[in-house]
Amino acid sequence: MLSQMEAFLERVEQCNTLGELNQVVAGLRDVFQVNHVVYHSVNSDGEPYALATYDADWAEHYEKEELYRIDPVVLSAFQRFNPYSWKSLSWEKKPARRFFLEAMDGGVGNQGVSVPIRGPHGEFSLFSLSHTCSDEEWSKFLSHWMSDLLLIGHYLHSAVRVLENMDEITEYVSLSPRETDALRLLGAGMNRGRAAEFLKISEHTLRVYIESARFKLGAANTTHAVAKAMAQGLISI
Amino acid sequence: MLSQMEAFLERVEQCNTLGELNQVVAGLRDVFQVNHVVYHSVNSDGEPYALATYDADWAEHYEKEELYRIDPVVLSAFQRFNPYSWKSLSWEKKPARRFFLEAMDGGVGNQGVSVPIRGPHGEFSLFSLSHTCSDEEWSKFLSHWMSDLLLIGHYLHSAVRVLENMDEITEYVSLSPRETDALRLLGAGMNRGRAAEFLKISEHTLRVYIESARFKLGAANTTHAVAKAMAQGLISI
DNA sequence: TGAACACTAGCCGTTTATGGCGAGGTCACC
DNA sequence: GGTGACCTCGCCATAAACGGCTAGTGTTCA
Numbered sequence: 001m002l003s004q005m006e007a008f009l010e011r012v013e014q015c016n017t018l019g020e021l022n023q024v025v026a027g028l029r030d031v032f033q034v035n036h037v038v039y040h041s042v043n044s045d046g047e048p049y050a051l052a053t054y055d056a057d058w059a060e061h062y063e064k065e066e067l068y069r070i071d072p073v074v075l076s077a078f079q080r081f082n083p084y085s086w087k088s089l090s091w092e093k094k095p096a097r098r099f100f101l102e103a104m105d106g107g108v109g110n111q112g113v114s115v116p117i118r119g120p121h122g123e124f125s126l127f128s129l130s131h132t133c134s135d136e137e138w139s140k141f142l143s144h145w146m147s148d149l150l151l152i153g154h155y156l157h158s159a160v161r162v163l164e165n166m167d168e169i170t171e172y173v174s175l176s177p178r179e180t181d182a183l184r185l186l187g188a189g190m191n192r193g194r195a196a197e198f199l200k201i202s203e204h205t206l207r208v209y210i211e212s213a214r215f216k217l218g219a220a221n222t223t224h225a226v227a228k229a230m231a232q233g234l235i236s237i
Numbered sequence: 238m239l240s241q242m243e244a245f246l247e248r249v250e251q252c253n254t255l256g257e258l259n260q261v262v263a264g265l266r267d268v269f270q271v272n273h274v275v276y277h278s279v280n281s282d283g284e285p286y287a288l289a290t291y292d293a294d295w296a297e298h299y300e301k302e303e304l305y306r307i308d309p310v311v312l313s314a315f316q317r318f319n320p321y322s323w324k325s326l327s328w329e330k331k332p333a334r335r336f337f338l339e340a341m342d343g344g345v346g347n348q349g350v351s352v353p354i355r356g357p358h359g360e361f362s363l364f365s366l367s368h369t370c371s372d373e374e375w376s377k378f379l380s381h382w383m384s385d386l387l388l389i390g391h392y393l394h395s396a397v398r399v400l401e402n403m404d405e406i407t408e409y410v411s412l413s414p415r416e417t418d419a420l421r422l423l424g425a426g427m428n429r430g431r432a433a434e435f436l437k438i439s440e441h442t443l444r445v446y447i448e449s450a451r452f453k454l455g456a457a458n459t460t461h462a463v464a465k466a467m468a469q470g471l472i473s474i
Numbered sequence: 475t476g477a478a479c480a481c482t483a484g485c486c487g488t489t490t491a492t493g494g495c496g497a498g499g500t501c502a503c504c
Numbered sequence: 505g506g507t508g509a510c511c512t513c514g515c516c517a518t519a520a521a522c523g524g525c526t527a528g529t530g531t532t533c534a
Binding site: 124227 | 303313314316318357361391394395423426428457458460461463464467474
């Protein structure tokens with residue numbers, strides 16, 4: 001099994017188009033013996049898109065009705081770190097329950113697992129499997145494949161990054177230490193007075209840093225500068 | 238080897254204190270046969286901290302001189318998705334070269350690899366190994382252990398999340414569509430007037446969105462709200 | 475059916491940020 | 505030995521953000 005997974009990861013790395021990647025993702029259905037496989041990516045500027053084996057009817061319905069607004073799998077995704085079984089989500093509320101029934105109708109299955117993946121520039125992906133089986137079977141499946149799911153999610157995301165030219169390390173701009181300090185503290189919620197106090201410099205001096213950082217980043221104001229610096233990985237809060 | 242890794246991952250999951258985790262991390266030195274192992278975590282509000290096997294002298298020197306400001310490993314970390322060899326970084330500039338020599342002196346080694354890990358609330362971790370060997374040996378080492386490094390990084394981060402009670406699914410902060418719009422536009426550099434115009438609502442109404450978003454996010458001001466929303470993946474610019 | 479929440483809107487006063495003017499120091503690098 | 509990048513400080517005026525007040529609609533849900 002291990003070698004099968006290694007071979008798969010290599011295949012992912014060698015994909016040159018999203019179409020090929022789609023084929024490879026679809027091929028996972030046979031590897032895992034599950035109903036469906038989905039890789040859904042949200043990169044920072046572009047449109048979100050999905051590589052999925054779902055029936056066209058269900059996919060269209062999902063899209064048209066904007067079901068991601070009520071889909072518990074999607075709604076909780078941003079809060080999760082580890083892969084999570086869909087059974088662990090809250091399906092009590094009415095829209096969620098209706099969604100579940102519709103998804104069953106759409107051939108998704110009664111079980112599922114999703115792997116959240118986060119990239120450097122706010123990119124976010126969700127790699128999911130869905131199936132029809134009992135809770136025990138699914139739980140067994142998950143504990144067996146957990147690590148592989150993590151790795152596949154990572155490699156898929158990496159492949160997409162390469163295809164979208166997002167893997168280039170662009171040396172955007174470099175901020176001086178003080179500029180970094182200033183933006184970090186402002187991003188952390190301090191006003192200029194507090195930040196200056198924290199850095200033990202005059203408020204005016206702080207302003208100089210903010211403005212030079214703004215200039216370097218081509219930002220219109222402080223908020224913009226902080227947002228750009230975060231997006232470029234220059235600061236983190 | 239596989240079973241050894243599985244056993245290790247289980248040990249990580251069973252740690253009840255950071256001290257135990259530190260022991261386990263240190264134990265990786267024997268598994269991988271490398272000079273040093275480091276797990277460095279930056280969670281959004283709290284203090285950053287490290288579990289490292291470095292000599293106290295070097296750790297102290299690093300801390301005192303704020304070497305993370307010039308450490309290429311750290312500086313490029315936020316832009317990376319895949320594990321990266323330290324050799325792939327740019328060491329041309331003078332401060333970086335001096336840092337490299339000092340690190341060698343500090344017993345770090347001439348080779349290294351770092352695995353970036355991102356969590357749901359803007360948390361960021363770096364799991365690194367460092368060693369002394371030739372480029373070819375290190376390259377071989379990396380291609381052999383790559384997947385395991387990814388998994389270990391993930392499990393370490395997960396363990397820290399559990400120990401810090403960060404794994405609880407807090408009644409998720411969800412922003413309304415309008416709140417999201419507001420923060421996104423402000424993060425993109427518009428002032429309130431422009432953003433309101435763009436959304437075709439009154440400036441006051443926009444303010445209501447900003448303030449409710451601020452309240453939800455526990456942010457002190459607009460800049461803070463945008464930064465937090467970005468860190469949590471709620472918006473992207 | 476009432477509570478909770480999203481969306482919409484205005485006014486007033488205070489605080490904070492920004493834009494523009496100035497100055498002087500260290501340090502590295504060519 | 506100059507050039508540029510970085511760090512430090514002050515004053516003045518305007519623009520913008522913030523805090524607090526009130527008030528209506530519509531939807532959703534218990």
